[in-house]
Amino acid sequence: xxxxxxxxxxxxxxxxxxxxxxxxxxxxxxxxxxxxxxxxxxxxxxxxxxxxxxxxxxxxxxxxxxxxxxxxxxxxxxxxxxxxxxxxxxxxxxxxxxxxxxxxxxxxxxxxxxxxxxxxxxxxxxxxxxxxxxxxxxxxxxxxxxxxxxxxxxxxxxxxxxxxxxxxxxxxxxxxxxxxxxxxxxxxxxxxxxxxxxxxxxxxxxxxxxxxxxxxxxxxxxxxxxxxxxxxxxxxxxxxxxxxxxxxxxxxxxxxxxxxxxxxxxxxxxxxxxxxxxxxxxxxxxxxxxxxxxxxxxxxxxxxxxxxxxxxxxxxxxxxxxxxxxxxxxxxxxxxxxxxxxxxxxxxxxxxxxxxxxxxxxxxxxxxxxxxxxxxxxxxxxxxxxxxxxxxxxxxxxxxxxxxxxxxxxxxxxxxxxxxxxxxxxxxxxxxxxxxxxxxxxxxxxxxxxxxxxxxxxxxxxxxxxxxxxxxxxxxxxxxxxxxxxxxxxxxxxxxxxxxxxxxxxxxxxxxxxxxxxxxxxxxxxxxxxxxxxxxxxxxxxxxxxxxxxxxxxxxxxxxxxxxxxxxxxxxxxxxxxxxxxxxxxxxxxxxxxxxxxxxxxxxxxxxxxxxxxxxxxxxxxxxxxxxxxxxxxxxxxxxxxxxxxxxxxxxxxxxxxxxxxxxxxxxxxxxxxxxxxxxxxxxxxxxxxxxxxxxxxxxxxxxxxxxxxxxxxxxxxxxxxxxxxxxxxxxxxxxxxxxxxxxxxxxxxxxxxxxxxxxxxxxxxxxxxxxxxxxxxxxxxxxxxxxxxxxxxxxxxxxxxxxxxxxxxxxxxxxxxxxxxxxxxxxxxxxxxxxxxxxxxxxxxxxxxxxxxxxxxxxxxxxxxxxxxxxxxxxxxxxxxxxxxxxxx
RNA sequence: GCGGACGUGGCGAAAUGGUAGACGCAGCAGACUUAAAAUCUGCUAUCCGAAAUGGGUGUGCGGGUUCGAGUCCCGCCGUCCGCACCA
Numbered sequence: 001x002x003x004x005x006x007x008x009x010x011x012x013x014x015x016x017x018x019x020x021x022x023x024x025x026x027x028x029x030x031x032x033x034x035x036x037x038x039x040x041x042x043x044x045x046x047x048x049x050x051x052x053x054x055x056x057x058x059x060x061x062x063x064x065x066x067x068x069x070x071x072x073x074x075x076x077x078x079x080x081x082x083x084x085x086x087x088x089x090x091x092x093x094x095x096x097x098x099x100x101x102x103x104x105x106x107x108x109x110x111x112x113x114x115x116x117x118x119x120x121x122x123x124x125x126x127x128x129x130x131x132x133x134x135x136x137x138x139x140x141x142x143x144x145x146x147x148x149x150x151x152x153x154x155x156x157x158x159x160x161x162x163x164x165x166x167x168x169x170x171x172x173x174x175x176x177x178x179x180x181x182x183x184x185x186x187x188x189x190x191x192x193x194x195x196x197x198x199x200x201x202x203x204x205x206x207x208x209x210x211x212x213x214x215x216x217x218x219x220x221x222x223x224x225x226x227x228x229x230x231x232x233x234x235x236x237x238x239x240x241x242x243x244x245x246x247x248x249x250x251x252x253x254x255x256x257x258x259x260x261x262x263x264x265x266x267x268x269x270x271x272x273x274x275x276x277x278x279x280x281x282x283x284x285x286x287x288x289x290x291x292x293x294x295x296x297x298x299x300x301x302x303x304x305x306x307x308x309x310x311x312x313x314x315x316x317x318x319x320x321x322x323x324x325x326x327x328x329x330x331x332x333x334x335x336x337x338x339x340x341x342x343x344x345x346x347x348x349x350x351x352x353x354x355x356x357x358x359x360x361x362x363x364x365x366x367x368x369x370x371x372x373x374x375x376x377x378x379x380x381x382x383x384x385x386x387x388x389x390x391x392x393x394x395x396x397x398x399x400x401x402x403x404x405x406x407x408x409x410x411x412x413x414x415x416x417x418x419x420x421x422x423x424x425x426x427x428x429x430x431x432x433x434x435x436x437x438x439x440x441x442x443x444x445x446x447x448x449x450x451x452x453x454x455x456x457x458x459x460x461x462x463x464x465x466x467x468x469x470x471x472x473x474x475x476x477x478x479x480x481x482x483x484x485x486x487x488x489x490x491x492x493x494x495x496x497x498x499x500x501x502x503x504x505x506x507x508x509x510x511x512x513x514x515x516x517x518x519x520x521x522x523x524x525x526x527x528x529x530x531x532x533x534x535x536x537x538x539x540x541x542x543x544x545x546x547x548x549x550x551x552x553x554x555x556x557x558x559x560x561x562x563x564x565x566x567x568x569x570x571x572x573x574x575x576x577x578x579x580x581x582x583x584x585x586x587x588x589x590x591x592x593x594x595x596x597x598x599x600x601x602x603x604x605x606x607x608x609x610x611x612x613x614x615x616x617x618x619x620x621x622x623x624x625x626x627x628x629x630x631x632x633x634x635x636x637x638x639x640x641x642x643x644x645x646x647x648x649x650x651x652x653x654x655x656x657x658x659x660x661x662x663x664x665x666x667x668x669x670x671x672x673x674x675x676x677x678x679x680x681x682x683x684x685x686x687x688x689x690x691x692x693x694x695x696x697x698x699x700x701x702x703x704x705x706x707x708x709x710x711x712x713x714x715x716x717x718x719x720x721x722x723x724x725x726x727x728x729x730x731x732x733x734x735x736x737x738x739x740x741x742x743x744x745x746x747x748x749x750x751x752x753x754x755x756x757x758x759x760x761x762x763x764x765x766x767x768x769x770x771x772x773x774x775x776x777x778x779x780x781x782x783x784x785x786x787x788x789x790x791x792x793x794x795x796x797x798x799x800x801x802x803x804x805x806x807x808x809x810x811x812x813x814x815x816x817x818x819x820x821x822x823x824x825x826x827x828x829x830x831x832x833x834x835x836x837x838x839x840x841x842x843x844x845x846x847x848x849x850x851x852x853x854x855x856x857x858x859x860x861x862x863x864x865x866x867x868x869x870x871x872x873x874x875x876x877x878x879x880x881x882x883x884x885x886x887x888x889x890x
Numbered sequence: 891g892c893g894g895a896c897g898u899g900g901c902g903a904a905a906u907g908g909u910a911g912a913c914g915c916a917g918c919a920g921a922c923u924u925a926a927a928a929u930c931u932g933c934u935a936u937c938c939g940a941a942a943u944g945g946g947u948g949u950g951c952g953g954g955u956u957c958g959a960g961u962c963c964c965g966c967c968g969u970c971c972g973c974a975c976c977a
Contacts, residue, residue, distance in 0.1 A: 216895070219894065220972055226976065328975095332977085339977090342977090538971085694915095695903065695915080700903095705902090707901095707915055708914085708915065711914065715914090759914090764913080766913050770913090881908060885958090889958090
């Protein structure tokens with residue numbers, strides 16, 4: 001007797017164990033089948049799997065399982081991006097070793113992932129924090145070092161003086177360290193860099209070939225690389241300042257050179273520094289520029305400020321023309337040459353500056369009507385046009401003038417065409433413990449010496465303390481004291497570790513091949529790479545994906561690989577969101593008025609009275625409430641469950657209102673997180689997986705809802721009822737319509753899954769199921785239901801295996817082939833034709849497919865509704881699209 | 891500021907320039923049940939209409955191209971994302 005209900009609790013586990021013991025999803029390097037490498041971005045082991053992971057891995061899993069059924073040898077691995085700061089923070093807060101913390105997290109997340117039945121090849125699992133992985137990374141670093149792609153230079157970093165560490169830009173909030181809250185300083189430190197800029201041109205042009213990437217991501221990378229072409233040239237200083245005789249500038253608009261009215265230097269420019277040495281006012285101004293904030297909002301509102309150095313430069317095309325030299329707060333040292341010439345009429349920023357300091361504003365580009373040299377107004381003209389007031393350039397287009405100036409500068413020797421990139425070399429040094437040690441030894445005599453490969457890995461020491469701030473590797477008693485591998489003299493080990501983005505720049509290679517004695521076997525890697533389909537969040541559109549592209553190219557350039565692009569297709573999936581709620585509160589700032597707070601607390605004044613009397617002493621805050629902390633009545637009005645008790649009469653907090661927030665990405669701070677574990681336990685892996693695929697297109701956000709998961713659960717049960725009904729069916733008879741629908745669904749779902757349009761595949765499956773349920777028992781119906789098990793197998797693999805066994809099939813459905821399609825059944829033999837009068841639908845007729853235009857026109861005109869609608873009007877013409885529609889134009 | 895994407899029922903969404911709203915959720919009505927759950931059946935863009943295998947309107951707004959526009963073009967409005975003093 002078969003259970004009337006599908007019980008995922010037992011089934012999920014049973015099949016997960018079967019797949020594991022059979023090694024079903026272990027990829028065979030020696031396979032002769034066509035290959036498919038399906039990869040999802042590996043997770044950081046934060047401790048718990050969240051819904052975003054579940055969605056990401058479900059998508060990859062459906063594709064991987066589907067490709068297996070299609071006859072591919074599939075590589076679908078999973079691992080851990082296991083180095084990084086959260087482990088060190090945990091070490092400081094919880095007094096637990098980062099390694100211990102990380103490995104425990106990996107263990108619990110691994111077992112969570114296993115409950116979802118993902119078809120991962122666990123035999124290839126890796127964690128970047130293990131010496132087997134990072135040791136090989138050190139070997140690659142040395143290869144790049146020897147290949148001339150690694151160098152060391154002084155560089156300004158964000159230094160947190162309290163934590164005594166370098167902070168990434170993202171960790172500096174409003175100029176303060178995100179943990180310590182201390183004012184961040186700019187410090188010069190010697191850092192390791194990778195020469196990504198050597199590949200700028202190639203990384204840019206390579207984007208054109210990435211047809212399988214979202215346009216959006218390609219564009220973001222293009223903007224990030226930021227190629228600008230223009231003219232680089234120098235202005236001679238009227239009076240040389242010691243060794244500085246000229247100022248080098250770069251411009252993408254050299255055509256406007258005759259509209260120049262000043263030259264502006266960055267505060268960090270060498271000439272500025274030199275002048276500041278003799279001029280206290282300038283030194284103060286330069287300091288002020290550096291102190292300026294760098295957040296978007298600050299830049300937006302910051303005033304354009306300058307300091308007149310009193311120096312002048314000579315215009316390169318007119319020896320009598322002198323331009324003043326300013327130091328300006330809007331010129332960046334690390335872009336171009338750190339100096340610009342200002343053309344106020346045709347650059348908004350320059351115009352603002354010129355108006356403020358009363359500098360000339362001369363029109364040199366005209367869009368047709370106005371050609372006067374004097375430029376009126378406060379809006380710069382940046383559009384196309386003809387050059388005016390510019391000597392030999394007059395009358396040329398902007399483009400022609402640019403070329404003319406570049407040619408002239410070249411022939412006269414004062415400038416040349418130049419390409420400038422926004423992309424900077426990649427600084428990979430981190431003053432951190434929990435990362436890959438940089439395998440370099442500093443020797444006073446030999447300089448930086450790579451650790452010999454036979455001494456790798458350079459293993460992180462375990463005995464470290466996090467009690468004092470700073471880098472524990474730096475403080476370790478013995479670790480950094482080593483002998484120089486070259487000369488044997490006492491030397492110092494590099495104590496910086498690598499940016500964790502390095503770890504994720506080659507893990508996909510290590511998944512494909514993981515020998516003990518080298519990072520990977522290029523011959524095996526070649527079999528699998530590039531990754532056929534890469535799936536992950538759009539938040540990695542720039543950094544990770546650019547670094548991985550660079551790393552692959554860099555290895556190719558030193559002969560370690562023979563391909564440049566690691567990811568053939570990329571898919572960026574949307575987030576899992578959930579509704580949010582919050583209470584709007586008014587509360588007394590205690591440090592503002594402790595006295596009033598005391599009075600409220602002792603009941604001398606009611607909190608409402610206090611607020612009415614001193615509203616200015618109150619600040620407004622939002623308190624986020626989790627969805628189960630609120631009650632929503634049938635009118636949609638929201639109330640909080642326990643909030644009022646929490647803020648009783650003796651509290652200074654006044655609850656203004658309870659409101660619905662936006663539907664947002666699940667986050668702890670918004671209190672709208674749904675933990676997958678209890679959901680999986682309650683509904684089973686299949687229902688959770690199915691929900692992740694339903695409704696929303698995969699690139700868009702998926703709103704989590706209780707009703708949605710319930711619906712998926714009901715669908716799984718519906719499948720089960722169908723499966724058990726035909727398990728040993730001997731029904732006979734034909735059902736042509738159902739057979740047709742089956743084949744259409746098999747073909748349609750295959751196409752949708754291939755395109756990752758899971759929501760559409762799900763809709764087609766629903767249509768088939770709906771039709772099956774309405775159909776009378778027949779041989780075709782039995783076939784349809786048995787085929788259905790294979791169609792849904794990639795999505796809901798556990799119930800599919802259960803059905804497969806129920807049908808008495810041998811082996812696993814995971815190894816079964818995708819159902820075959822009878823092409824002749826894909827097209828219907830009857831079609832419904834729309835009949836329009838002047839483009840408006842008036843009737844529909846059902847005719848044999850392939851009916852002639854004449855027949856269709858005749859049938860259309862015979863329609864009573866059409867005649868009524870025509871109402872005797874004269875027919876101008878009739879448009880007939882066979883098998884589609886007839887449109888009668890009157 | 892620059893660049894990009896998007897805007898369709900109560901909600902998530904479908905729709906090679908060719909019948910807008912497939913499919914799901916929610917809702918309503920009914921069947922089964924002592925009752926509930928589960929399940930099943932039907933309805934469900936909107937307005938007029940008792941209803942119709944009646945008509946009007948309808949894909950953010952305004953124009954255009956076309957026999958025909960959610961889809962293409964132009965201009966607005968709005969939302970979201972990325973970059974941002976980039977010379």
